[in-house]
Amino acid sequence: MNIPHIAIISSSIRTGRNSHRVALFFKKYLEENKLATVEMLDLNEYRFPLFEERLRLQKNPTEAAADFAEKINNADGIIIVSPEYNGGYPASLKNVIDLLSKEWYHKPVAISTVSEGSFGGTQVITSLQFTLWKMSAWTVPAMFPVPEVTKIFDEKGNPDTSRLDEKRVSNFINELFWCIEAKSRMKKPE
Ligand SMILES: Cc1cc2nc3c(=O)[nH]c(=O)nc-3n(C[C@H](O)[C@H](O)[C@H](O)COP(=O)(O)O)c2cc1C
Incomplete structure (x- = not known):
């Protein structure tokens, strides 16, 4: 591969x-x-309207929605970066999860949660994993919580390497890659 x-x-x-x-x-x-x-799928750039119906049932889907669906479909794996808002993930994220259907099916998804406080947004994990499980996505058993985000990363995403544990990063990515590889082997003919 x-x-x-x-x-x-x-x-x-x-x-x-x-x-x-x-x-x-x-x-x-x-x-x-x-x-x-x-591919960066920045929901701040997409600015999707509030969910009304699943994409597959929309009569006149917007180009943006079709583009988003295609990019999810074409990806071997997804990394979701989610802030924690009042113990949950943001409405903007639920908005796009509900929009799609088959695109999530067996899709390897790794979740990174983020907060400005000291707990790294970890309360997001169970609700987001549950929703993705309901969509038959393949959430990988690794998490990457980021506490005190502005102390670790600058605005361009450059880390303060003295505060970032590189091993945690590679473990997280390797779990996602393992699932992608496993899925690709399942698709190979006997
Ligand atoms: C509406 C709202 C609710 C929040 N609730 C929490 C929370 O429950 N726990 C937490 O650790 N941080 C909370 N935060 C702080 C976020 O973790 C912080 O804004 C962080 O930078 C990630 O969100 P952002 O990408 O929107 O900046 C909240 C922020 C907002 C705007």
């Missing part, structure tokens, strides 16, 4: 958002180490 193609969903559309720093970090990390080709 060639290097995988990864789509990173940057979920926060909040003015002055910080979790996007983590999305930028993963993009750079994967590209600079030549581990994957990467």
